[in-house]
Amino acid sequence: MKRPIVQLVGTGRYTPSKILSNQDLERMVETSDEWIRERTGIRERRISESHETLAYMSKVACEQVLEVAGLTPQDVDAILVGTATPDRLLPAAACDLQAELGAKNAAAFDLGAACSGFLYGLSIAEGLVASGSVQNALVVGAERLSRITDYTDRATCVLFGDGAGATLVQPAVDGDRGILSTYIKSDGTLAELLYRPGGGALCPPSEQLLNDRSYFIKMAGREVFRSAVRSMADACDQALQQAGVSGEQVDVLIPHQANIRIIEATAKHAGIPMDKVYVNVDRFGNTSAASIPIALDECVRAGTIRSGSLVLLVAFGAGFTWASVVVRW
Ligand code: ACO
Numbered sequence: 001m002k003r004p005i006v007q008l009v010g011t012g013r014y015t016p017s018k019i020l021s022n023q024d025l026e027r028m029v030e031t032s033d034e035w036i037r038e039r040t041g042i043r044e045r046r047i048s049e050s051h052e053t054l055a056y057m058s059k060v061a062c063e064q065v066l067e068v069a070g071l072t073p074q075d076v077d078a079i080l081v082g083t084a085t086p087d088r089l090l091p092a093a094a095c096d097l098q099a100e101l102g103a104k105n106a107a108a109f110d111l112g113a114a115c116s117g118f119l120y121g122l123s124i125a126e127g128l129v130a131s132g133s134v135q136n137a138l139v140v141g142a143e144r145l146s147r148i149t150d151y152t153d154r155a156t157c158v159l160f161g162d163g164a165g166a167t168l169v170q171p172a173v174d175g176d177r178g179i180l181s182t183y184i185k186s187d188g189t190l191a192e193l194l195y196r197p198g199g200g201a202l203c204p205p206s207e208q209l210l211n212d213r214s215y216f217i218k219m220a221g222r223e224v225f226r227s228a229v230r231s232m233a234d235a236c237d238q239a240l241q242q243a244g245v246s247g248e249q250v251d252v253l254i255p256h257q258a259n260i261r262i263i264e265a266t267a268k269h270a271g272i273p274m275d276k277v278y279v280n281v282d283r284f285g286n287t288s289a290a291s292i293p294i295a296l297d298e299c300v301r302a303g304t305i306r307s308g309s310l311v312l313l314v315a316f317g318a319g320f321t322w323a324s325v326v327v328r329w
Contacts, residue, residue, distance in 0.1 A: 002243055004178025005130045008122075008167045008327060011297035012064025014057040015163040015284060016046040020146075022158070029154040036158045041260025045161030045285030047146045054087045055096040057164035058142045061293070062101055065166045071136060073103040078137040080125055081110045082117020082289035084196075084318065085144045097140065106138075114194075115256050115317025116184070117141055117289035118165070122313075122325050123182035125169040140166040141289035148196055150216035159258070160217070161285035165293025177307070180326040181242035183235055187320045190227060193220045194318040228258065229265045231322035235314045236270040239324035245310060247271035250326075252305050256315035257281035257291040266314060278304065288317060305329050 021044040022033035036042055048057065058081065066073065079094045079101075086093035094108035113120040118141030125137040142164035151157045172178035197203060198214035209215055232255065240247060247270040255263045260281055267277045278295050287294060292313050299305040309329040316322040 002180050003175060004172045004180055004328065006126045006169050007172040007174070007178035008329070009170050010065040010068030011165070011167050011293065011300045012061035013163065013165040013294045013297040014060040015294060016048045016052050016057070018047045018049060019044050020047045020161070025158055028151055029157060031154045031158055040159060041279070041281050042158065042285045043282045046163055048144050048162040052162070054083060054085060054093050054142050054144055054164070055100045057162070058093070058097045058140045058166065059100040061142070061164045061166040062097070062138050062140065065138065065168050069168050071168070073101045074105055076103040076106045076136050076138050077134040078125065078128055079103060079106045079108040079140070080121040080137060081140045081142060082113060082121045083110060083142050084112070084114050084117070084288055085147055086110060093142070103138070113317065113321040113323070114319055115258065115286070115288045115291065116315040116319070116321040116323040117317070118292050119182070119313055119315045119323035119325050120184050120321070122169065122179065123184050123323065126179050126182055129169050129171055135170065137169040138166055139169055140164065141291070141293045143288040143290045145217070145286070145288055148215065148217055150213055153216065155221055156217055156219050159286045161287050163284060163287045163290040163294050165290050165297050167293060167296065177328045180245070180328060181239045182323070182325050183238040183242065184323045185231070185234070185321070190320045191318070193223045193227070194218070194320070225259070225262065227320055228262045228316045231316045231320060232262065232266040232314055233269040235316070235322045235324035236266060236312065239312060239314070239326045240270070243326035245326060249310055250312045251276060251309040252299060253277045253312045253314070254292055254295045254299065256317070257284065257295060258286045270312070272312070
């Protein structure tokens, strides 16, 4: 088994208290609680209020991480934020977070890898810390998908929610504990199966953009589903192989929380029984880049993941992007 160069220290999360239930959605679009639960496993999701900005949610999550790590914001050398919903398009969400946190000694930048953003962040942070240029890197996954969701489109509005989660990457100190492997991959030819056509430089804000509703997420659900199952399987295989471990050795699998059927297919492929798979998609829906760090924090605080646990993290998202990390906690 590979010896880790970096370790993860501390976790944190923020989830808004406002709940949007399947019953609420029944009153908004033509859908049913039964349809949503059967097709996705989702019962409810969290929706941010106006004061719950991406920077605010991320700051709360990061403060929890720093408390566990025994560090101050000034100790942070790098802040990496995976998000598709920054508070504003310029500057990076990570810079707004840096200012809120008071982490004045850090470099701060975003990762545009959609739902895989947090795992892309871990992979990049591993490289930064391994190179010796960074000691303490905060890695955040945060989303306000409710702000880019079309609540008249039943095919997408039942899926998404808001939240943030974070962890810290540091040089490994204990020989066995830390990141054992990372894997990142993309296929840009599939971009238009899941995308937000308007609002960028190609199609800047205009009256037509508002009329077309093209600033909202568009998704070809069935095709995304098929690709997700394929890419999650590939990501599991690659990370396990590179770490030199098998699915049977994994104590906890945290898959991206998009859909219970994708989660079950991923676990089956990796040979990991469902009692080792963490699921919170029923409570939070798909929070994109935030889903894995929120789940990680829940597992660590509940004792589901403890010192020595072998953990497999696996994600896919728009791009398409997919990624995986094996970590000995
Ligand atoms: N309520 C009731 N009926 C619905 C709803 C709804 N909310 N949404 C769609 N339907 C209907 C469709 O109109 C269709 O009706 P029709 O047969 O009369 O045409 C029928 O249900 C079946 O639609 P499908 O899209 O084929 O349903 P499917 O079984 O594929 O489930 C779902 C749809 C849940 C979206 C599924 O395809 C899925 O989970 N895909 C992956 C989505 C995903 O994970 N996206 C996030 C990617 S991560 C990221 O980067 C953000």
